[in-house]
Amino acid sequence: MVFGPRFLIQAGFIIAVAVVAGIERVGTWSIIGLVAAAWIVVAVVEIAVWIRHAGARRRPAAKPEPAPQPERAEPEPVVVRADPVPVRTPEPPRIAAAPPPPEPRAEPEPEPEPEPEPTVAYLPISGVPREWNLWELERLTRDHATDDVAQNEERTYLLMYLREFAGPDGTLPADFDGLVRDAFGDLLSVVAT
16 A cells, blocks of 8 residues: 555644644643544545545446347256165174173282381570571581572572671671571571581
């Protein structure tokens, strides 16, 4: 589809109406109404042009109509019906009987459960707030990394931010005891010894 000069004139007209209405500081609804009226004018012009072109296409150069030819009388078709041929119906398929179910096997006796491996019980860490060594916590986090990637990353980022509060020897103030116990609870039994 190629846009001709008529399209550009119509688009320019609608834009000009909107710009002039904006310069004159007309209200928003008035601008919308003016642009709609401009669009209606453009649509009426397009319909008029279309009707004019459609009328020109309908009136092609006059061609003489061919003289009607006399109708020929066609013979009436003859219908020949053949005797119906009997259709043989197929036999239903034969289904073999299902084999008898196998005899149930005796269930083997379950194996005795192995004895659980002994586990090491850690003594609880005293509830008294204490100062923790940041470098020791970093070593434990690195040595005892788990399959839980999110927990490993959380501990790594926490240790990075705790460096601001650690002393030169890596000791964290006792104020951070609760945070350390929450984040490193399962590793603290190793440090507490």
